Amino acid sequence: xxxxxxxxxxxxxxxxxxxxxxxxxxxxxxxxxxxxxxxxxxxxxxxxxxxxxxxxxxxxxxxxxxxxxxxxxxxxxxxx
Numbered sequence: 001x002x003x004x005x006x007x008x009x010x011x012x013x014x015x016x017x018x019x020x021x022x023x024x025x026x027x028x029x030x031x032x033x034x035x036x037x038x039x040x041x042x043x044x045x046x047x048x049x050x051x052x053x054x055x056x057x058x059x060x061x062x063x064x065x066x067x068x069x070x071x072x073x074x075x076x077x078x079x080x
Contacts, residue, residue, distance in 0.1 A: 040048045 036048060039051060043051075
């Protein structure tokens, strides 16, 4: 229930130009919950936590790589 209130307030306070992005975010949360339920029913909660751990580790690796690439780009002098 609290999530529904949070999303409602968020959508009301967002700009009209961002409405599609906000709607996509809201529906992706619903779809993710449904997929999580299917995985939990098929693999059990231990399987859900293992999949979640794998996704988190991949996400951390991607973010670290992008931060490093961005830092190197910003430190390299731009000659125009």
